[in-house]
Amino acid sequence: MALRALIKADARKITDKVNVVHLYRAMIREVPRVLTIYDIDMPLKTARSAIAFHFRKHNFIKDERVTGILISKGYMELEETLMQWKQKTHLLRVLEPMELQKPADSELSYVDSVMIGKQFD
Secondary structure, eight states, rough: OOOHHHHHHHHHHHHHHHHHHHHHHHHHHHHHHHHOOOOOOOOHHHHHHHHHHHHHHHHTTHHHHHHHHHHHHHHHHHHHTTTTOOOOOHHHHHHTTTTTTTTOOOOOOHHHHHHHHHOOO
């Protein structure tokens, strides 16, 4: 009995991984079209790395229910984007997240500067 439950749990994890990969490939496949539709002047590589960043951001989630919700939400976001129900600014928030932007030297705090090894006179 316990073995059957273990096998079912493994099967669910495998199907979740397959669904995540299918969603990721669908999004990556549509990036050139989305950049053209919304007239976004961004290299294809940068847009793809931003999408990969969002997938890696949720990499630690192990709960199947949460994973399923995120997969559904991802497909809804893709559909809304392709149906042009979003504005350019909505899309730029996804493609240029604050976490990926490097702050200017003037915006760095003293502690951040020390951490990256910047020398002060």
